[in-house]
Amino acid sequence: MVVAKSWTMVRHFEGAPKPEDFKLIEKELPPLKDGEVLLESEFWSVDPYMRPYSKQKLKEGDVMMGSQVARVMESKNPAFPVGGYYVAYAGWTTHFISDGKGLAPLPSNWPENLPKSLALGAAGMPGLTAYFGLLDLCNPKEGDVVLVNAAAGAVGSIVGQIAKIKGCKAVGSAGSDDKLGFLKEIGFDEVFNYKTVSSLAEALKKASPDGYDCYFENVGGKFADAALQQMKDFGRIAVCGAISLYNDSVPSTGPYIQPYILFKQLRMEGFIVTRWQDRFPEGQKQLLQWIIEGKLKYHEHITNGFENMPASFMGMLKGENIGKAIIKV
Numbered sequence: 001m002v003v004a005k006s007w008t009m010v011r012h013f014e015g016a017p018k019p020e021d022f023k024l025i026e027k028e029l030p031p032l033k034d035g036e037v038l039l040e041s042e043f044w045s046v047d048p049y050m051r052p053y054s055k056q057k058l059k060e061g062d063v064m065m066g067s068q069v070a071r072v073m074e075s076k077n078p079a080f081p082v083g084g085y086y087v088a089y090a091g092w093t094t095h096f097i098s099d100g101k102g103l104a105p106l107p108s109n110w111p112e113n114l115p116k117s118l119a120l121g122a123a124g125m126p127g128l129t130a131y132f133g134l135l136d137l138c139n140p141k142e143g144d145v146v147l148v149n150a151a152a153g154a155v156g157s158i159v160g161q162i163a164k165i166k167g168c169k170a171v172g173s174a175g176s177d178d179k180l181g182f183l184k185e186i187g188f189d190e191v192f193n194y195k196t197v198s199s200l201a202e203a204l205k206k207a208s209p210d211g212y213d214c215y216f217e218n219v220g221g222k223f224a225d226a227a228l229q230q231m232k233d234f235g236r237i238a239v240c241g242a243i244s245l246y247n248d249s250v251p252s253t254g255p256y257i258q259p260y261i262l263f264k265q266l267r268m269e270g271f272i273v274t275r276w277q278d279r280f281p282e283g284q285k286q287l288l289q290w291i292i293e294g295k296l297k298y299h300e301h302i303t304n305g306f307e308n309m310p311a312s313f314m315g316m317l318k319g320e321n322i323g324k325a326i327i328k329v
C-alpha cells in the first residue's frame with residue numbers, strides 16, 4: 001500500500017499565513033480501479049493565487065490547493081503508462097490517484113537538459129500568464145516602454161524578457177537589491193527597489209521620463225496609484241494580480257483612478273490565465289523555444305523537502321524568492 005502525505009489548511013488565513021495554519025496528514029491510498037493511475041509528485045509549485053483562492057475554494061481541513069509535476073508509478077489506464085510525467089492540480093500531496101482527467105502531459109519532446117519543474121514555471125502557468133497577458137492584452141509594439149512590478153518573480157521576470165524579445169524597453173521594480181541585480185542580468189533596462197526609493201513617482205519618472213505604454217500589474221495598491229499617473233496616452237494595463245492586497249482582512253481603498261483612465265484614454269483589463277487554456281500548447285512551445293535559444297532565462301527558487309512546503313509558501317508571499325518558487329522532493 002502507498003501512504004500519501006498531504007498538507008491541509010487547518011483554518012482560513014487571517015493576514016499572512018502562519019505555520020500553525022497548516023497540518024501534515026498521512027492517508028493510505030486504496031488499490032487502483034480499472035481506468036485509474038497512481039502518481040508520485042516530484043516537484044510542487046507555490047503560487048500567490050493560493051492565498052486569495054483558498055478562502056473561495058477550500059474549507060478548513062482541506063488539502064491545500066496547488067499543482068505539481070508527477071510521474072505515473074502504477075497504471076490501470078493504457079492512456080497513461082508507467083513512467084509518464086504530467087502536470088496535475090492534486091494539491092500539496094506526495095501521492096494521488098487519478099482517472100486521467102486534468103492531467104496535462106509534458107510535451108513528448110521535452111528537452112533532456114531542462115528540469116521538468118519548468119512545467120510549473122517559465123514554461124508553465126506563470127510563463128503562460130506572462131506570455132498571453134503581455135502579448136494579448138498589452139499588445140506591446142517595438143520601442144514601447146513596458147513596466148512590470150514583482151519583476152523578479154515567476155511571472156514578472158518572464159514579462160520583462162518577452163518585452164525585450166519584442167524590442168521594447170523593460171522597466172522593473174522589485175523588493176531587494178539582489179533582485180535588481182538579477183533583473184539587470186536578464187536584460188531589464190531600468191530597475192528600482194520600491195521598498196527603498198524615497199518616492200515611487202520619482203523612481204518611475206527617472207526610469208522612463210516620457211511615461212509608459214504598457215503596464216503589467218502584479219502588485220496593485222500604492223504602486224498602481226503612482227504608475228497610472230505616468231502612463232502614456234492610449235496606454236494598456238494588464239491587471240494580472242494585486243499581491244499587495246491579498247493578506248488584507250479589510251479591503252484597502254485607494255484614490256479614484258477614473259480621471260487617469262479617461263484623460264489618458266487608457267485600456268485596463270484584468271485576466272485569469274485559464275482564459276487561454278486552449279492556446280496553452282502554442283504558448284508553451286514558444287516559451288520552450290525561447291528558453292532553448294537562450295533568449296529567455298529562467299530562475300528557480302528551490303526548497304528541498306515536502307515538509308518545507310508551508311515555509312516555501314509563506315516565504316514566497318514575503319518576497320524570499322527570485323524567480324519561480326518550487327519545492328523538490
Ligand SMILES: NC(=O)C1=CN([C@@H]2O[C@H](COP(=O)(O)OP(=O)(O)OC[C@H]3O[C@@H](n4cnc5c(N)ncnc54)[C@H](OP(=O)(O)O)[C@@H]3O)[C@@H](O)[C@H]2O)C=CC1
Binds near residue numbers: 173244273274319324
Ligand atoms: N491572473 C492570473 O492568471 C495570474 C496572476 N498571477 C499574479 O501575478 C503576480 C506575481 O505572481 P508570481 O510571479 O507567481 O509570484 P512571485 O514569484 O512574483 O512571488 C510573489 C512576489 O510578490 C512580491 N510581493 C509580495 N508581497 C508584496 C507586497 N505587499 N507589495 C509588493 N510586492 C509584493 C514579492 O516580490 P518583491 O521582492 O518584489 O516584493 C514576491 O517575491 C501575483 O499577483 C499573482 O497573483 C500569477 C499567475 C496567474
Ligand SMILES: CCCCC/C=C\CC(=O)/C=C/C=C/C=C/[C@@H](O)CCCC(=O)O
Binds near residue numbers: 049057065125240241
Ligand atoms: C484581491 C483578490 C484577488 C483575487 C484574484 C487573485 C489572483 C490572481 C491570480 O494569481 C490568479 C491566478 C490564477 C491561476 C490559475 C491557475 C490555474 O492553472 C489553476 C488554478 C487552480 C484552481 O482553479 O483550482
